[in-house]
Every structure is written in C-alpha cells, then in structure tokens.
Amino acid sequence: MKSINLFPTLMKEYDLTDSPGLDAFKKVIFEKGQTSVHGLAVNGRSSHGGFDPLNFEESMPMLQSFMQCLDDYTTESGNWPTIISGSWYNILPKGGFTHRHRHESSVVSGAFYVTLPEGDHGNFYVLSPLQPYMMCMHHIQTTPYSTYEFDINIKENHLYLFPSWLEHGSRENNTDKDRVTVSFNTNPMPPDRLDPNFVEQIWGKGHEDS
Numbered sequence: 001m002k003s004i005n006l007f008p009t010l011m012k013e014y015d016l017t018d019s020p021g022l023d024a025f026k027k028v029i030f031e032k033g034q035t036s037v038h039g040l041a042v043n044g045r046s047s048h049g050g051f052d053p054l055n056f057e058e059s060m061p062m063l064q065s066f067m068q069c070l071d072d073y074t075t076e077s078g079n080w081p082t083i084i085s086g087s088w089y090n091i092l093p094k095g096g097f098t099h100r101h102r103h104e105s106s107v108v109s110g111a112f113y114v115t116l117p118e119g120d121h122g123n124f125y126v127l128s129p130l131q132p133y134m135m136c137m138h139h140i141q142t143t144p145y146s147t148y149e150f151d152i153n154i155k156e157n158h159l160y161l162f163p164s165w166l167e168h169g170s171r172e173n174n175t176d177k178d179r180v181t182v183s184f185n186t187n188p189m190p191p192d193r194l195d196p197n198f199v200e201q202i203w204g205k206g207h208e209d210s
C-alpha cells in the first residue's frame with residue numbers, strides 16, 4: 001500500500017542574511033521610504049502603488065539576489081524565467097495584518113522579511129486552491145488532505161517565493177514592534193533579455209523578433 005500525493009505547489013525559502021547590499025537596501029526603506037494607508041495592510045501602512053524600494057541604485061545588489069532566487073524557483077518549477085515588475089513594502093505594527101489576497105497580473109511573487117519582531121512567528125499563511133472542489137468532502141480529522149490553511153514559519157531576512165495565484169495573508173502582529181516586509185511581482189522575462197540559445201531551445205527557430 002502506498003499514498004500518492006498529487007498537485008504539489010512550490011513555495012521556496014531563501015536565507016538572504018549574507019546578501020551583499022542588504023544593509024543598503026534596508027537603509028533605502030527606513031530613510032527614504034514613503035507609505036500611506038492601504039486596504040490590504042489592516043492597521044498598518046503600505047507603499048503599494050507608490051514608493052518602489054527596488055527602484056534605487058543602492059538596491060541593485062538585493063535586486064540581483066532576488067533575481068537569482070527567481071531563476072532558481074522558475075527552474076525547479078519548470079517555468080519560463082521571470083523579471084521583477086515592481087515592488088512595495090508594508091509596515092504592520094501591533095494589531096496589523098493583511099487580509100487574504102492574491103497577486104493578480106503576476107507570475108511568481110516574493111515576500112522578504114526586512115524586520116520580524118521576536119515572538120512574531122507563523123504570521124504568513126496560504127490557502128489551498130482545492131477547497132472549491134472539495135464541496136462534498138466531510139472532513140472529520142485534520143490531515144494534510146483536509147486542511148485548507150497552512151501557516152508558514154517565517155524568518156527575518158528570508159525571502160519566500162510562491163506562485164502569484166496562491167491566496168495568502170498574514171496573521172496579526174501581537175508584538176510591540178513593527179513587522180516590515182517587501183513584496184514584489186514578476187512578469188515573464190522578455191526573450192531578448194535571455195540567452196538566444198535558451199530561447200531557441202524552448203521555442204525553436206523563428207522567434208528572433210518576438
């Protein structure tokens with residue numbers, strides 16, 4: 001007898017503590033950042049739609065690190081490479097959380113934890129996309145197959161990559177310090193930014209002008 005698990009969803013965690021440019025990136029956020037109230041960042045503030053923390057010269061090394069992680073993610077998941085289309089940051093003080101949401105118009109999304117107060121763990125959760133199909137199930141025990149919400153154990157200076165269609169949210173910050181996160185979205189990489197040999201290998205000949 002054996003169990004066969006189907007339909008895996010890839011979420012990856014990257015420890016970027018030693019990434020060059022991490023301190024400079026944090027400085028950009030804390031010294032230049034601008035936020036406003038935002039519907040998704042309940043009781044907190046967000047730079048979504050305005051200040052882009054990756055759009056600074058000082059942030060280039062971290063942008064490179066994020067891009068390397070994205071390459072790793074798309075390779076493992078068998079996807080066409082992606083490029084970051086934009087980023088923003090959220091500040092969630094005590095009582096702050098984000099409602100469940102998806103990142104539409106994006107392929108892969110990232111959440112990087114700039115500051116995570118001590119004791120503020122397990123704050124990121126994801127929701128199973130299979131729930132609508134399980135309408136006739138009568139779950140009487142908690143198993144991986146009967147669970148709709150999964151909490152992820154988050155760490156500071158770690159990046160989490162996940163498919164943008166994956167619904168997620170964050171639990172309330174119950175500490176007295178701020179939780180600060182950077183999020184980003186991606187587009188498919190334009191073919192002219194890739195090695196022509198790679199493009200030819202995937203698409204065959206004849207797409208040079210695509």
Ligand SMILES: [Fe+2]
Binds near residue numbers: 101102103183
């Ligand atoms: Fe999000």
